[in-house]
Amino acid sequence: MDRTPGPSVRLRLTLSYAGFLMLAGVLLLAAVWLFLLRYVPERALIVPDGTSTLTHGVFPVRSNLLRVFAPRAAAVLGFLLVLGLGGGWLLAGRMLAPLTRITEATRLASAGSLSHRIRLPGRQDEFRELADAFDAMLGRLEAHVADQRRFAANASHELRTPLAISKALLDVARTDPDQDTGEILERLHTVNARAIDLTEALLLLTRAEQRSFARERVDLSLLAEEATETLLPLAEKHGVTVETSGDFTPALGSPALLLQLTTNLVHNAVVHNLPTGGAVRVTTAVRSGAALLTVENTGEQLTPQRVSTLTEPFQRGSERTRGDHPGVGLGLAIATAITDAHDGRLTLTPRPDGGLRVTVELPTAGPVDHNPGG
Structure with a gap:
């Protein structure tokens, strides 16, 4: 099937990991900011220690807090973006490594190499279940192909035998005019009947294997x-x-x-x-x-x-x-x-x-x- 080229699964997983990490970071910083807005007043009255209650000064605390918090939040988000992209790329590569081995085994099998096995090491998980199932399928295919080749060789040999006998009998009848024609015809009839029986048996075997019946x-x-x-x-x-x-x-x-x-x-x-x-x-x-x-x-x-x-x-x-x-x-x-x-x-x-x-x-x-x- 012809498909339009698209981004790799590893790249999509990397972007997904990085996007999720960025979203978590934004939500965390938003929660911190809301916490600060709730418990920090808009303006604070500063009274020096050991003095009277005379006002020393009033400062806009929230605006100062925003100037301090915003660049640091941006720096944290930038760090999370770099960490998400780099770590996501490495993590996605590690997670997809078994899939790469399975894909390579599939290419070898499609090229005719049915003896190759993945044999994925490690504890049981979804990828290893897939690899084990693929190995089992390759084993069955290899055995089936070997059986079919052996069957084809045997069938060719069995069909060639009556044909060779028929050819030999016809050669004798053609080169020896004194040969008993009735005997040759009888032997030809026997050989031909055997060839027909064999052909019908092969057709019946094929029909049974294809399950083409009601x-x-x-x-x-x-x-x-x-x-x-x-x-x-x-x-x-x-x-x-x-x-x-x-x-x-x-x-x-x-x-x-x-x-x-x-x-x-x-x-x-x-x-x-x-x-x-x-x-x-x-x-x-x-x-x-x-x-x-x-x-x-x-x-x-x-x-x-x-x-x-x-x-x-x-x-x-x-x-x-x-x-x-x-x-x-x-x-x-x-x-x-x-x-x-x-x-x-x-x-x-x-x-x-x-x-x-x-x-x-x-x-x-x-x-x-x-x-x-x-």
């Missing part, structure tokens, strides 16, 4: 049943049993995004499971003013350190993934983004017997009605 009343138990029915053929194919339970669980949010959230969690629970005899359990409930969606699955033992990385984009957990469903590595990342967009919380917990438990807490959509239809 909020409606949603029953999480119905979404859990719908997601389970959709993925039931996949679960049966791999011998994974899926069980759902839960009463009416109202939440407030986007039905499409919350369905995608539930589907992602159930899909991950199916494909990241035991080779045989796996199980997935999906439950919904209302507890402590929050709508809960819990998806847990059997599987191998997971460490807390490993679990803490699973919500990062493109973290597939390849050692737990079935080879025919590698995914795009964005399932839990999308689930986390959708949860955050709904002001909720997603928690990953390793199960003692192996596998993973995912709990999503969402704001409820008002009081629970166990019979919404009637």
